[in-house]
Amino acid sequence: MTNALIVEDNASFRETLKHILISRFPSMTIREAADGPAALMEIEVKPPELIFMDIRLPGENGIDLTRKIQATHPAAIIVVISNCDTIEYQKAALEAGAKAFFSKASSTPVDIIDKVSSIFPACHPVS
Secondary structure, three states, rough: OOEEEEEEHHHHHHHHHHHHHHOOOOEEEEEEEOOOOHHHHHHHHHOOOOOEEEOOOOOOOOHHHHHHHHHHOOOOOEEEEEEOOOOHHHHHHHHHHOOEEEOOOOOOHHHHHHHHHHHHOOOOOOO
């Protein structure tokens, strides 16, 4: 079983991503956080193996939060998600310790499933 955390302030997108993940990875347990403090609290309660991190969050950006999490939980695989699909954001995310980056605007559910499968082989999708 994979323990995942979605850190995203947009409840609608959080729910959509959760639905995509659960539909293809039924053994995945998904928790949610809408901001940095809630994410850090969730991580301390039960450290996730996989984290989906939005860049724009209330109070703290996802790049800085990724750095903090990687400093204390280096085994966590972080995937940064953003509407801002620029090379600068992608580079900043990877430099902060993210393993991958995907665009909310242009990534399809298949892209998301493929990305999760490639960076986290312990997760096996079901057809």
